[in-house]
Amino acid sequence: MQKKLIPYLASLISILAFLSCTKDEIANYELTLEQKKILNTIPEPAIIAHRGTCYWAPEGTEAAMRWARNAGATYLECDLQRTKDGYLVVFHDVRLTRTTDIMTKYPNQGTSPISDFTLEELFNLDIGSWFNYTYPSKARTSFKNLDILTLEDLIKIAEGYKIQRNASHDRIYQKINGRIITQYELDPADNGNRPGIYVETKEPDLYPGIEIDLKNELDRLGWYSDNVSTLKSIMTKPGHIHIANTQARVIVQTFSQASLKKLRQAFPRLIPMCYLIGISAQKDVSKETYSQWLNFAIREGAVIIGPCIYEEDGLLGDLLKPWMHDLIKEKGLLIHAYTFKSKEQIINYLDMVDGFFTNEADDLLSFLLKSNKINLNNSNNTMTGSYILDVLGY
Numbered sequence: 001m002q003k004k005l006i007p008y009l010a011s012l013i014s015i016l017a018f019l020s021c022t023k024d025e026i027a028n029y030e031l032t033l034e035q036k037k038i039l040n041t042i043p044e045p046a047i048i049a050h051r052g053t054c055y056w057a058p059e060g061t062e063a064a065m066r067w068a069r070n071a072g073a074t075y076l077e078c079d080l081q082r083t084k085d086g087y088l089v090v091f092h093d094v095r096l097t098r099t100t101d102i103m104t105k106y107p108n109q110g111t112s113p114i115s116d117f118t119l120e121e122l123f124n125l126d127i128g129s130w131f132n133y134t135y136p137s138k139a140r141t142s143f144k145n146l147d148i149l150t151l152e153d154l155i156k157i158a159e160g161y162k163i164q165r166n167a168s169h170d171r172i173y174q175k176i177n178g179r180i181i182t183q184y185e186l187d188p189a190d191n192g193n194r195p196g197i198y199v200e201t202k203e204p205d206l207y208p209g210i211e212i213d214l215k216n217e218l219d220r221l222g223w224y225s226d227n228v229s230t231l232k233s234i235m236t237k238p239g240h241i242h243i244a245n246t247q248a249r250v251i252v253q254t255f256s257q258a259s260l261k262k263l264r265q266a267f268p269r270l271i272p273m274c275y276l277i278g279i280s281a282q283k284d285v286s287k288e289t290y291s292q293w294l295n296f297a298i299r300e301g302a303v304i305i306g307p308c309i310y311e312e313d314g315l316l317g318d319l320l321k322p323w324m325h326d327l328i329k330e331k332g333l334l335i336h337a338y339t340f341k342s343k344e345q346i347i348n349y350l351d352m353v354d355g356f357f358t359n360e361a362d363d364l365l366s367f368l369l370k371s372n373k374i375n376l377n378n379s380n381n382t383m384t385g386s387y388i389l390d391v392l393g394y
Helices: 002-026 031-038 062-071 120-124 128-135 151-158 209-220 257-266 287-299 324-329 343-349 363-371 385-392
Strands: 046-049 075-082 087-092 160-163 173-176 179-184 184-186 196-201 250-254 272-277 304-307 333-340 355-358
Touching: 002 209, 046 062, 046 333, 046 363, 062 075, 062 151, 062 179, 062 363, 062 385, 075 151, 075 209, 075 304, 087 209, 151 160, 151 196, 151 209, 196 209, 209 257, 250 257, 250 304, 257 272, 257 287, 272 363, 287 304, 287 324, 304 324, 324 333, 343 363, 355 385
Parallel strands: 046 075, 046 355, 075 196, 196 250, 250 272, 272 304, 304 333, 333 355
Antiparallel strands: 075 087, 160 184, 173 179
């Protein structure tokens, strides 16, 4: 008798699950008071330095992040992955082949993910020389042998430090009780800007638990605390970027619905979260689907939507059409769109976004200043292009 009931019980459970899912999908979620308070801490407009810069220096490197800080970016943006021995590192691709010399250093592991390598093994890779080969007009000999960054490196750069290096430009670090401790020094070329960080859980399915790892590391470094009054105090200068000393010093972002849920669970005190959405140029999205995305984001604690914008290369479609913008704003969410690569894109979306993911933070900042979209009283925030790299010693 019990065996005969099993199929019926299974069917009933499936029906109930479907009804529950349908109810969630059509529910009209609104921002909570906690979310509204978080919104008030986020700067507008936000200049989000995509991987530091993908234009002037090798993406995600110390050179790119120091450049973005001095260029006047509001946030240093990066993708986070986890090493075999548990360190969070800044790297975009799942594989190492595009931007490292992995095939020379570890030819038998050329297609292996970052999770197959220890941090010291990754330090051995050159993640800068590829840029010189790919973009010879912007090549610099100092980009050669740049190494992978950790999340701690990124935060130290935001705080005005740089990695200590020896005469061969290798990073100086110690191993204490089996843990790698990098040595830092005050950056002599630091111009006083203190940006926040904007971090993505990259391919979170490959790194179970990365959300709680991120929370724990931010907590260790003083950039997150369950009690906002115990956040690390960071010195800032009048007229300079000062986001690093605010409650909005960290924004977390993800394309993954599962990871967004886990991020909300990992951070008892709500911090700014961005739900990223993307679509290929060949596809389209209905109003119903778009509304479901927004409702999901709000339900899971997000206060920012990160839509892709139209790209001339045809890879990405436009998820910020006027009706989409109106839906987001009706919900009270901020819009941080990606990725701005031309002045035409900035002009087309200028009045539709609250934050810009950009490869050229200097050009964007200059444009916003001329358009009276932002006010800065210090000339150190308006250095441009290759001159910044010169000042930084590259």
